[in-house]
Amino acid sequence: MDVSQFLAVFNPLKNFNNLRYSIGIYMLFNGFPIIFFVRDTLGIGPASSTWTAAFWMLGLVFMLPANLFLRIYRPNAVLFNLSVMFLLLAFFYYMLPGSSGAGMVTELGNYFFIFAYLILIVQIPNTVKETLIPVIYIMSLLSNFSLIYSLMVDPNWTLGMRAAITFANENAQSGGNPHAAARNAIVCIISSGVLIWQSRSILLKTLFYISIIFSVAIIILTQTKSTFLALILMVMFYVYANFSLKKIGSTIYNFFSFKTLLVGIIILLVANYFLSKYYDIYAIILNYGDVLFARFYNVYYTITGVQLEAESTIDASSMGRVTSFELFFNSLGNLEIMLLGLGYKATFLDVPFLEALINHGILGFLFFDGFLFYLFIYTYREVMRQTTGIALFVAYLYVYTIPQMATGGRPYDITYWFSFILMVRFLGIKYLDVAPKQPKLATATA
Numbered sequence: 001m002d003v004s005q006f007l008a009v010f011n012p013l014k015n016f017n018n019l020r021y022s023i024g025i026y027m028l029f030n031g032f033p034i035i036f037f038v039r040d041t042l043g044i045g046p047a048s049s050t051w052t053a054a055f056w057m058l059g060l061v062f063m064l065p066a067n068l069f070l071r072i073y074r075p076n077a078v079l080f081n082l083s084v085m086f087l088l089l090a091f092f093y094y095m096l097p098g099s100s101g102a103g104m105v106t107e108l109g110n111y112f113f114i115f116a117y118l119i120l121i122v123q124i125p126n127t128v129k130e131t132l133i134p135v136i137y138i139m140s141l142l143s144n145f146s147l148i149y150s151l152m153v154d155p156n157w158t159l160g161m162r163a164a165i166t167f168a169n170e171n172a173q174s175g176g177n178p179h180a181a182a183r184n185a186i187v188c189i190i191s192s193g194v195l196i197w198q199s200r201s202i203l204l205k206t207l208f209y210i211s212i213i214f215s216v217a218i219i220i221l222t223q224t225k226s227t228f229l230a231l232i233l234m235v236m237f238y239v240y241a242n243f244s245l246k247k248i249g250s251t252i253y254n255f256f257s258f259k260t261l262l263v264g265i266i267i268l269l270v271a272n273y274f275l276s277k278y279y280d281i282y283a284i285i286l287n288y289g290d291v292l293f294a295r296f297y298n299v300y301y302t303i304t305g306v307q308l309e310a311e312s313t314i315d316a317s318s319m320g321r322v323t324s325f326e327l328f329f330n331s332l333g334n335l336e337i338m339l340l341g342l343g344y345k346a347t348f349l350d351v352p353f354l355e356a357l358i359n360h361g362i363l364g365f366l367f368f369d370g371f372l373f374y375l376f377i378y379t380y381r382e383v384m385r386q387t388t389g390i391a392l393f394v395a396y397l398y399v400y401t402i403p404q405m406a407t408g409g410r411p412y413d414i415t416y417w418f419s420f421i422l423m424v425r426f427l428g429i430k431y432l433d434v435a436p437k438q439p440k441l442a443t444a445t446a
Contacts, residue, residue, distance in 0.1 A: 344359065
């Protein structure tokens with residue numbers, strides 16, 4: 001991909017349908033940063049879930065195919081079956097008398113959007129795969145900038161606080177949601193990496209590398225431990241897949257190629273300019289890094305009782321998960337819980353892969369945890385083979401999700417399922433790999 005090809009993707013006269021499909025897909029699977037910015041920073045729309053529902057409905061409208069229900073593209077059959085079975089099981093438990101939940105409108109609305117997203121995405125043509133990653137990159141990058149703008153105009157935000165867009169409604173979570181901002185930064189990193197793999201232009205590669213550095217800075221500002229762990233895990237997957245002994249020689253050779261050195265020089269010059277002009281910002285980011293590592297020390301102390309620093313204290317969220325694991329192991333001897341579970345959202349463990357078993361019994365475990373297992377298998381294959389840009393993107397998106405399954409959220413969370421549906425549609429599907437394979441990721445990025 002060169003500059004002209006990259007820009008051609010955004011030509012609405014020649015690529016209108018794929019653009020609207022891609023925007024619609026993005027609005028649901030990573031739309032929260034846009035929602036928060038428009039609703040809470042710009043003050044457009046009601047400060048409630050009504051705005052979120054309207055935003056998602058618009059995304060579904062963008063996804064409407066020209067031939068609705070006339071042509072269906074094959075998803076990953078294994079992932080599709082397991083995901084649908086768990087969603088139907090969870091919905092069945094919800095419909096049982098006395099089930100827990102956030103309220104009928106909210107729960108039914110969540111299932112409506114999940115199934116509508118799934119139904120529409122399997123009807124979107126495969127040609128969208130060439131447009132989707134550039135659109136994801138541009139929109140996630142703009143969302144990164146929207147976060148910085150929101151912090152600059154927020155009178156209640158000061159340096160040292162976690163970076164997030166402050167919610168406008170009165171009863172909202174104080175401090176906003178830094179996890180949404182960190183997740184968006186991860187999306188920008190992954191899409192940038194895939195575009196580097198696909199690009200031949202030095203200018204584009206430089207832009208994408210700078211976007212990765214900028215996104216890492218965003219993650220540091222949000223101080224989200226799980227996202228930082230996920231980023232480390234993604235780097236480990238990348239190194240394992242691309243730096244075997246056979247590739248070390250070619251990697252070293254390519255690293256010292258003229259193009260790579262030129263890209264490195266450009267990045268260093270840009271970095272040097274910003275450091276000299278905005279050194280205070282650099283110092284602030286370093287301070288945030290120290291705070292983030294201190295949070296990791298607290299987590300380690302909470303789990304092991306060993307202090308890596310004299311100032312380490314008990315981490316409340318980690319202690320909650322320790323308690324969740326204790327509850328899980330105490331429940332293993334209860335045959336009724338293991339077979340049938342406690343019921344829909346009956347117990348909040350903040351550990352999704354365990355909660356599926358505790359709340360939904362052996363079927364919940366087989367469907368949800370089986371789904372996660374097969375996702376890992378297909379992810380591993382894709383990371384090693386690197387077939388198409390969109391498959392590689394959703395594979396690394398799952399690598400990011402792996403720590404989340406043990407550190408936060410519930411197996412029903414709609415944000416997880418929008419990402420999972422992307423994986424069901426594009427991961428491990430042989431017919432998507434119709435074009436000649438791109439060069440291996442390590443060679444192309446070096």
